Amino acid sequence: MGDRIFNFSAGPACLPESVLKQAQKDIWDIAGSGIGILEHSHRGKVFDKVTHETEALCRKIAGIPDEYAVFWMQGGATSQCYFVPANFLPAGRTADYFETGKWAQDSIKEAPLYGSSHVCGSSKDANFSYIPMGESVSYSDNPVYVHMTSNNTIMGTQFHAEPTPPKDAFLVCDASSDIFSRPIDVNKYGLIYAGAQKNLGPSGITLLIARKDLIAEPVRELPTMMQFTKHADAEGRYNTPNTFGVYLMGQVFEWIIAEGGLNAMREMNEQKADLVYGFLDSQDFYTPHARPDSRSNMNYTFKCPTPELDKLFLTESEKRGLDGMKGHRSVGGMRASMYNAFPMAGVKALVEFMKSFAHEHAAGAKA
């Protein structure tokens, strides 16, 4: 670990150590070209190779069929809140949305700029502590698509299975905070998008995996930069892309493959979850935010018995090199984010700290 500490940030987040070390070298000189990755033209031979390798590795990791385009855009996952309805939702038609937290709400807000939106399932009644499922889900008559946020970064909840959209509707998924944390059946989706800054690389680049037939023609006239098809046809370089982001994503994909692929990612994330949730379920000092059937293997949200103890938890944990656990203001308490690259040693250190903090303060909290 050396001079680095455990980084529980929700994003930008912890990256694999081997990737960072390789990037240090490639920033100076990539592939013996005498030029660093940050300085290469996005139209040159070196970057051609980088971009093609990144796409190929992405396809390999997730078994992405040829009927899907793989490309990247700028503007963060937030821009997809309006790119999606702009490209897919004709005026007078409806799109269905799962309202599972702030990021889902941001998407719901933008859809009416283009068509109608219908909330097909919501957990707003319980501050988004669960994923709506079963009979509580009610689709509109003939939606164009159903939008879900597979992992709710702020709340610490996660879909554990894909919802089944009504016939003729396709699934759109904001997978920003759990992409490639487990195997994924791409065939179930019309579009998957993910801001890179949690499981894939740096901020400022969004990965898109889109069914080619759906993006072939936007449903309305749009500025060029808003058209999915233009970015897909240009291999994500219609204009100058975040070249470093494309490079780093490729490095992370290589790391995922070397670690054993998505099955290995799932196994490792389940081991981390067993440690943290196993501990949380065994005690009554901390209160978890997420309902057990909906909890996330990426973001762990919990509170101490009082806001004062939450504050103390944060200052004491930082002193021990456990950084970035302040919860989002809408939930409070703590959020420990542990994406694919977060080391098991950090998970163990957190659980040990949680135990000792609870032991030290339990009597005071009850008094």
Ligand SMILES: Cc1ncc(COP(=O)(O)O)c(C=O)c1O
């Ligand atoms: C699930 C989810 N969607 C969207 C976003 C927004 O991403 P960006 O800041 O890249 O626009 C985030 C950011 O944390 C997120 O967690």
